[in-house]
Amino acid sequence: MTEEQKYMQFEEYNRTTHRIGRSASVLMAVLLLGAPFMIGWHFGAMPDYGAVFRAYLAIGLVWMISSAAEFLLYFPMLGAGGSYMSFITGNIINLKLPCAINSRDLVGAKAGTAENEIISTISIAVSALVTIVILAIGVMILIPLQPVLQSPVLQPAFDNVVPALFGALAYKYYRGHLDIAIPPLLIMCVLFTFVPSLISSTSMMIIPSGAIAILLAWRKYKKNSGENS
Amino acid sequence: MTVIQQLNSPFMYMLCGAIVFIVALICVLFLVRAWKEGLALGIEKEKMRRVVVSSAAFTVLPSIGILLGVIALSGSLGVPWPWLRLSVIGALHYETQVAQAAAEAAGLSGLSASEMTLGAFSTICLLMSMCIMWSLILSAVFGKAYSKRLMKGRSAADAEKGSSGGGFGDLAMTAMFVGLISAYIGSYVGGLISGNGRFSFSGNWMPLAVAAAGALAMAVFVWLSEKKKYSWAESFSVAGSMLIAMIAAVALDLIF
Numbered sequence: 001m002t003e004e005q006k007y008m009q010f011e012e013y014n015r016t017t018h019r020i021g022r023s024a025s026v027l028m029a030v031l032l033l034g035a036p037f038m039i040g041w042h043f044g045a046m047p048d049y050g051a052v053f054r055a056y057l058a059i060g061l062v063w064m065i066s067s068a069a070e071f072l073l074y075f076p077m078l079g080a081g082g083s084y085m086s087f088i089t090g091n092i093i094n095l096k097l098p099c100a101i102n103s104r105d106l107v108g109a110k111a112g113t114a115e116n117e118i119i120s121t122i123s124i125a126v127s128a129l130v131t132i133v134i135l136a137i138g139v140m141i142l143i144p145l146q147p148v149l150q151s152p153v154l155q156p157a158f159d160n161v162v163p164a165l166f167g168a169l170a171y172k173y174y175r176g177h178l179d180i181a182i183p184p185l186l187i188m189c190v191l192f193t194f195v196p197s198l199i200s201s202t203s204m205m206i207i208p209s210g211a212i213a214i215l216l217a218w219r220k221y222k223k224n225s226g227e228n229s
Numbered sequence: 230m231t232v233i234q235q236l237n238s239p240f241m242y243m244l245c246g247a248i249v250f251i252v253a254l255i256c257v258l259f260l261v262r263a264w265k266e267g268l269a270l271g272i273e274k275e276k277m278r279r280v281v282v283s284s285a286a287f288t289v290l291p292s293i294g295i296l297l298g299v300i301a302l303s304g305s306l307g308v309p310w311p312w313l314r315l316s317v318i319g320a321l322h323y324e325t326q327v328a329q330a331a332a333e334a335a336g337l338s339g340l341s342a343s344e345m346t347l348g349a350f351s352t353i354c355l356l357m358s359m360c361i362m363w364s365l366i367l368s369a370v371f372g373k374a375y376s377k378r379l380m381k382g383r384s385a386a387d388a389e390k391g392s393s394g395g396g397f398g399d400l401a402m403t404a405m406f407v408g409l410i411s412a413y414i415g416s417y418v419g420g421l422i423s424g425n426g427r428f429s430f431s432g433n434w435m436p437l438a439v440a441a442a443g444a445l446a447m448a449v450f451v452w453l454s455e456k457k458k459y460s461w462a463e464s465f466s467v468a469g470s471m472l473i474a475m476i477a478a479v480a481l482d483l484i485f
Contacts, residue, residue, distance in 0.1 A: 006269075006270055006271075009266075009269060009270075010266070010270065013262070013266045014376075016262070017259075017262070018372065018373040018376065020255075020258065020259070020262075021368070021369075021372060022368075022369045022372065022373065024255045025365050025366070025368055025369035025372075026369050027251070028248075028251075028252070028255075028317065028318070028365060029362055029365050029366060029369070031248050031251070032248070032317060032318070032358040032362065033355075033358050033359070033362070035244060035245075035248065035313070035354065035358065036351050036352075036354035036355035036358060037351075037355075038244060039241070039244070039350070039351050039354055040347075040348075040351035042240055043235060043347040043350075043351065044347075045346070045347035045348040045350070045351055046348070046351060047348070047351045047352040047354070047355040048335055048348060048349075048352045051331070051334040051335045051336070051352050051356075052331070052334070052352055052355050052356050052359070054334045055327075055330045055331045055333070055334035055335075055356050056356060056359060056360065060356070060359060060360045063327070063360040063361060063363070064360075064363050067361065067362075067363030067364040067367065068363060068364075068367060070364045071363075071364045071367040071368055071371075071375075072375075073405065075368065075372065075375055075376065075379070076379050076402070077402050077405060077406075080372065080373075080376045081259050081262075081263060083368055083372065084259075084368060084372065085255070085256060085259055087318065087364045087365045087368045088252060088255060088317065088318065088365065089252060089256070089316065089317060089318070090315070090316075090317065090318040090319045090361070091291070091295060091315070091319065093409070094291055094294075095288060095291045095292075095295075097406075097409075098287070098467070099284050099287045099288060101402075101406055102283065102284075102287055102467050103280045103283055103284055106279060106280065106283050106463060107276045107279065107280060111401075111402045112379075114270055115267075115270070115272055117263075118263050118266055118267040118270065118272060118277075119267075119272075119276075119277070119280055121259055121260070121262075121263035122260060122263045122264060122267070122277055122280050122281065122284070123280050123283075123284040124259075124284075125256045125257070125259045125260035125263065126260065126280075126281050126284040126285055126288070127284045127285075127287065127288040128252075128256045129253060129256050129257070129260070130284070130285050130288040130289065130292060131288055131291075131292040131295060131316070132249060132252065132253050132256070132316055134288075134289065134292040134293065134295075134296060135249075135292065135295065135296055135299060135312055135315065135316055136249070136312075138293075138296040138299065138300075139299065139308055139309075139312045142299075142300065142303070142308060153479060153482075153483070154479060155482075156435065156478040156479050156481070156482035157475035157476065157478045157479045158293070158294050158297045158475070159435075159478070160435060160436060160439040160474070160475060160478040161290065161291055161294035161471070161475065162413065162436075163413075163417060163435075163436035163437070163439040163440040163443070163474070164439050164440070164442070164443045164470070164471040164474035164475050164478070165291070165443065165467070165471055166410050166413045166414060166440055166443070167414075167439060167440030167441060167442065167443025167444045167447075167470075167474055168443035168444060168446060168447040168466070168467055168470035168471055168474065169406075169410055169443075169447075169467070170410045170414055170440065170443075170444050171443075171444035171445075171447040171448050171451070172447055172451070172466075172467075173403065173406060173407050173410060174407065174410075175451075177403060177404070177407055180403075180404050180407050181407045181410075181411060184407065184408050184411040184412075184415075185411040185414060185415060187415075188411050188412050188414070188415025188416070188418075188419075189414075189415045189418040189419060191415065191419070192415050192416050192418065192419020192420070192423070193418065193419045193422045193423050193427075193428070194423070194427070196419055196420070196423040196424060196427065196432075198416075198419070199416045199419055199420050199424070202412055202413060202416040205412045205415075205416070206408060206409045206412045209408040209409065209411045209412040209415070210404070210405045210408030210409060210412075211408070212408060213404035213405065213407045213408035213411065214401050214404045214405060214408070216404065217397070217400045217401055217403070217404035218397065218401070220400070221397045221400055
């Protein structure tokens with residue numbers, strides 16, 4: 001197959017990915033919004049719309065902004081196929097995103113390439129399926145498993161899944177990019193120390209922290225480009 | 230039949246199970262298409278196989294954490310609904326927060342099985358679905374146009390530097406990830422120093438200690454992979470480091 005043919009085929013693949021992704025997203029939105037009404041109809045107890053409205057005003061708007069930021073941030077990182085699946089299956093920050101980045105690094109795929117799109121899609125699909133299978137098995141054996149998993153001795157382990165993940169990734173990513181990593185890390189440490197109330201909105205602070213890192217990366221890139229030219 | 234028994238009824242399992250099954254089918258469809266396209270583009274089968282093994286290994290531990298989220302919510306919402314919510318769009322940190330707010334708006338004092346009514350339950354379900362819907366809707370409406378715009382930007386940059394990929398886009402994504410990690414590590418430091426009052430140094434030290442244990446374990450895996458040339462160490466480095474860090478959390482909790 002010539003490069004031109006490969007390009008054409010990949011373009012067609014991408015078009016179909018968007019078609020399937022959009023259809024799947026709409027289907028899931030309809031199913032998820034429809035499920036509470038089906039439950040209400042079945043039990044003869046429909047949702048209290050006033051309560052939904054009040055609670056939505058209290059916390060829904062925050063999640064709306066957070067979702068918009070997630071869409072803008074993660075779509076370029078996960079690729080089209082990976083993004084559609086991630087937005088359908090969730091658990092992006094604590095699972096899908098690090099999983100896809102890990103796979104990309106494992107095979108050395110470069111961002112923006114067809115290989116990256118394929119690797120990211122395979123990685124996220126496998127991750128989502130493994131989660132679905134583990135949850136399904138877990139739900140089936142939930143009752144006998146519950147005492148073990150809820151044992152107070154094991155709770156610190158499961159309460160600290162995210163720090164365990166980010167600690168491991170910090171070593172992996174910081175060691176090659178200390179010049180990019182140190183300034184946002186210091187700024188975030190100072191910010192969270194002086195304004196501890198921000199700790200409950202850490203996911204929102206990814207935006208300024210990421211922006212600082214990208215700015216430093218851009219300066220580094222321009223500097224290296226200038227030296228090479 | 231009590232409310233919690235109704236929330237665990239066969240109807241609920243069938244409804245939630247059917248939606249989870251559809252999600253699994255969508256993932257299989259994406260996986261098969263990507264695999265075939267990868268082969269057509271000349272990506273080595275061995276490479277893709279390594280991605281499958283590594284992603285599966287990577288996912289096991291966080292999935293058990295997610296399962297714990299299902300268990301945690303099952304006391305007040307039954308098993309099927311939390312199972313659905315954490316399989317579709319949901320996130321560990323999100324569900325409890327929204328369910329709690331919805332329960333309060335529905336007139337309960339909080340998420341509690343003893344106070345739960347069927348009306349409050351359907352209200353909670355609707356709010357949980359509505360709040361997290363937006364990234365799904367945005368990707369359905371703007372995903373294609375956004376993706377085209379990104380590709381266009383990359384093509385122009387690539388043409389300028391005469392390459393077929395990588396460049397600043399690659400570094401920018403690494404930087405974004407570095408920023409993400411920095412925000413979380415920063416929050417652990419801030420939590421320790423000011424978590425119980427500014428500069429009290431009496432906050433929760435556990436997340437920072439666990440992160441340090443994870444970093445240390447990763448350093449060992451990297452050493453095994455790069456210096457000792459054990460190829461397996463790379464595939465299991467993240468999952469292995471997480472496991473070691475989580476064991477460290479249990480040990481530290483028992484000791485201190």
